[in-house]
Amino acid sequence: MSGPFSIQNWRAWFSDWTFFAEGFMRTLYISMLGLLFTLIIGVIVGILLCGRNRVVLSICKGYMSFFQNTPLVIQIFIYYNVLPRLGIRLGVVAIGVMGLALYTGAYAADIVHSAIKAVPTGQMEAAYSQGFSYVQSMYYIILPQAVKIGLPPMTNQAVNLIKNSSVLAVIAGGELMYRADSWSGSNLIYGPTFVMTGVLYLIICLPISLLARWMEKRSVRHV
Amino acid sequence: MFDKWAHAFSAVFAPNILLFLGKGLVNTLYIAAVSIVLSLILGTVLGLMRNMKERLLRSVATVYIEVVRNIPLLLFIITMRFMTKLPPLESGIAAMTIFTSAIVAEIVRGGLNSVGKGQWEAATSQGFSRMQTMWHVIIPQALRRIRSPLISQFVTTVKDTSFCAVVGTYELSFTSKIVAAHRTIVTAEDILLLYLLVAMIYYVINRLFSGIARRQRGNAMKGVVR
Numbered sequence: 001m002s003g004p005f006s007i008q009n010w011r012a013w014f015s016d017w018t019f020f021a022e023g024f025m026r027t028l029y030i031s032m033l034g035l036l037f038t039l040i041i042g043v044i045v046g047i048l049l050c051g052r053n054r055v056v057l058s059i060c061k062g063y064m065s066f067f068q069n070t071p072l073v074i075q076i077f078i079y080y081n082v083l084p085r086l087g088i089r090l091g092v093v094a095i096g097v098m099g100l101a102l103y104t105g106a107y108a109a110d111i112v113h114s115a116i117k118a119v120p121t122g123q124m125e126a127a128y129s130q131g132f133s134y135v136q137s138m139y140y141i142i143l144p145q146a147v148k149i150g151l152p153p154m155t156n157q158a159v160n161l162i163k164n165s166s167v168l169a170v171i172a173g174g175e176l177m178y179r180a181d182s183w184s185g186s187n188l189i190y191g192p193t194f195v196m197t198g199v200l201y202l203i204i205c206l207p208i209s210l211l212a213r214w215m216e217k218r219s220v221r222h223v
Numbered sequence: 224m225f226d227k228w229a230h231a232f233s234a235v236f237a238p239n240i241l242l243f244l245g246k247g248l249v250n251t252l253y254i255a256a257v258s259i260v261l262s263l264i265l266g267t268v269l270g271l272m273r274n275m276k277e278r279l280l281r282s283v284a285t286v287y288i289e290v291v292r293n294i295p296l297l298l299f300i301i302t303m304r305f306m307t308k309l310p311p312l313e314s315g316i317a318a319m320t321i322f323t324s325a326i327v328a329e330i331v332r333g334g335l336n337s338v339g340k341g342q343w344e345a346a347t348s349q350g351f352s353r354m355q356t357m358w359h360v361i362i363p364q365a366l367r368r369i370r371s372p373l374i375s376q377f378v379t380t381v382k383d384t385s386f387c388a389v390v391g392t393y394e395l396s397f398t399s400k401i402v403a404a405h406r407t408i409v410t411a412e413d414i415l416l417l418y419l420l421v422a423m424i425y426y427v428i429n430r431l432f433s434g435i436a437r438r439q440r441g442n443a444m445k446g447v448v449r
Binding site: 004065066068069070071072073074075077078081082085086159163164165166167169170177180181184185190191194197198201202205206209 | 289290292293294295296297298301302305306378382383384385386388389396399400403410411414415418419421422425426429430433
């Protein structure tokens with residue numbers, strides 16, 4: 001049997017499975033760190049967006065607008081090519097985490113902001129009337145309710161982040177997509193490589209998106 | 224400081240470089256435009272299929288959508304580039320269409336489902352057939368809901384064309400990568416200015432789209448009966 005999906009090709013792929021396992025782990029690692037910083041950025045910017053300070057508001061909006069409307073590839077190119085020339089040396093993993101977090105954070109901020117706004121204003125007023133400070137009412141009253149509203153869209157963003165981590169292939173990030181691209185290119189074995197890479201991404205992303213869908217359905221029922 | 228930026232300006236805004244980037248921009252717009260049109264068609268078909276009563280068609284659409292949505296676009300781009308004989312731009316279009324149509328399908332389905340059941344019942348009680356109800360009652364209302372997320376998806380599609388840079392397709396991002404290696408582009412300022420220029424090009428295109436999307440969102444809820 002010959003052709004792109006021949007037995008030899010499958011065998012060659014499986015004999016190098018550790019190479020892809022490492023890429024898989026690195027994709028998970030980068031995605032998890034990226035998600036952590038995404039949440040931090042999203043919550044901070046999302047809360048700042050609820051304020052009234054004009055300067056702060058325009059900085060936040062400028063950040064979101066720039067990062068949402070320009071491609072992640074270009075953003076990564078900038079970090080990768082400009083930072084070293086300014087004397088800032090970061091590894092590809094650090095650049096990847098930073099790039100993914102700044103990019104996805106711009107979307108996360110939108111989600112956090114609208115989730116907070118979806119909590120009725122009466123909740124804030126009630127908290128104030130009970131003597132809570134702004135920070136206290138945010139932390140104890142508003143955010144716990146906002147989390148329920150924002151969790152499904154945030155989970156979808158997590159899937160996007162994992163998929164977008166593949167962009168690190170442009171800077172030799174060493175994650176799954178880079179390994180698939182370079183291994184298939186140097187061994188000229190495309191069929192099994194691409195199928196298995198797809199399966200590996202599905203293993204990470206599919207459960208998370210199903211979780212997001214389940215949460216969406218449940219939240220609709222509870223409204 | 225000042226003459227560094229002056230050098231950057233004269234290096235980046237050189238006619239040959241701008242012309243080269245312009246060609247990349249044309250290819251980016253071509254890939255994005257054709258992919259958007261094709262995925263609108265394929266996505267609508269898939270979205271309707273997923274709402275059908277026929278079990279087979281419905282499960283085909285469901286599997287397609289769920290699988291494609293959970294795999295990075297880049298994998299489709301690489302696969303189409305290396306496993307088919309399509310020329311670079313067309314392989315990019317094929318990959319982007321496969322990917323984007325799954326997302327369009329979800330948007331279409333969400334729009335159709337957002338129109339209340341009562342609308343179907345009311346139309347049927349007035350003697351409308353299934354097709355007539357769909358065409359005159361459901362689709363006009365669904366369209367209003369679908370428009371804004373669809374336009375947001377176009378923004379994503381324009382940005383996503385940049386993924387084609389990985390396989391060396393001459394779109395805007397890849398041309399900018401080549402320009403960055405040009406002998407006149409040396410300092411951090413040169414490269415920063417170059418990429419900021421490219422980022423601004425994407426930004427302007429996408430802001431036009433997302434401005435429209437935001438205006439549509441305001442209209443989305445008007446006149447929709449639950």
